[in-house]
Amino acid sequence: MAKIIVCSCREYGHVPAENLARLAAAAQAAGYDIELLDDLCHCAAKDSARLAGLAMADAVVACHPRAVRGLFARCGCAAPLQLLNARCDTPQSIADALGLGELPDVSPAATAAPPAAADAWIAWYPVLDYGRCVNCGKCVDFCMFGVYTRDERGVHVTQPDACKTNCPACARMCPARAIMFPKIQEEPINGAEPVAAAKSAAASRPGGLMDTLRSRNAVKKRLFKDDKPS
Numbered sequence: 001m002a003k004i005i006v007c008s009c010r011e012y013g014h015v016p017a018e019n020l021a022r023l024a025a026a027a028q029a030a031g032y033d034i035e036l037l038d039d040l041c042h043c044a045a046k047d048s049a050r051l052a053g054l055a056m057a058d059a060v061v062a063c064h065p066r067a068v069r070g071l072f073a074r075c076g077c078a079a080p081l082q083l084l085n086a087r088c089d090t091p092q093s094i095a096d097a098l099g100l101g102e103l104p105d106v107s108p109a110a111t112a113a114p115p116a117a118a119d120a121w122i123a124w125y126p127v128l129d130y131g132r133c134v135n136c137g138k139c140v141d142f143c144m145f146g147v148y149t150r151d152e153r154g155v156h157v158t159q160p161d162a163c164k165t166n167c168p169a170c171a172r173m174c175p176a177r178a179i180m181f182p183k184i185q186e187e188p189i190n191g192a193e194p195v196a197a198a199k200s201a202a203a204s205r206p207g208g209l210m211d212t213l214r215s216r217n218a219v220k221k222r223l224f225k226d227d228k229p230s
Helices: 017-029 040-046 048-053 065-074 091-098 138-142 169-173 209-227
Strands: 003-007 033-037 059-062 082-085 148-151 154-157
Touching (some): 003 017, 017 033, 017 091, 040 048, 040 065, 048 065, 059 065, 082 091, 138 148, 138 169
Parallel strands (some): 003 033, 003 059, 059 082
């Protein structure tokens, strides 16, 4: 029996409850073992043993895969191989990837929010992409709340509940784009894959800004050369 973990993103509501209810109904109808987490970020910070126990699941339906891998890495284990992005992908495309067929309609009662976590803490904290982190330690020096520590193994988020809610400042200064805040909207800080900055089409096309700058520099070089005494 396939095991599927579904994050309901209770704390920030990035995933519509109706989408989750339809996916859950289809998975149950297909005979899958489905576990609905109220909030994956909260579980990784406060119940890491539970999340580590779910690492053998067949699929996780949550947010950006890079962020999900970082949450499982925080618990000392690799994430399941199939990571599906309920924040960006349509429910039907996720159902197709899981082999669930057409999604059923659900009653309003089925879309009720899952029970809140035992504590009232909002799980806003940095998640590290260890595949990108270069252990420079700038985040450790930058953060004034003591969220990070650094040892011979590298940088770690050791005090997640000390982070200031809705503050992503450390992620914006990270030179490797290795710091993620899964609950933010801003990409790639939310875990979306970073992309190299592309040159402006207007600047790179023939006769564009770059050609203009090259021409000016060439003129300056000629002028300085002509000004040299013979």
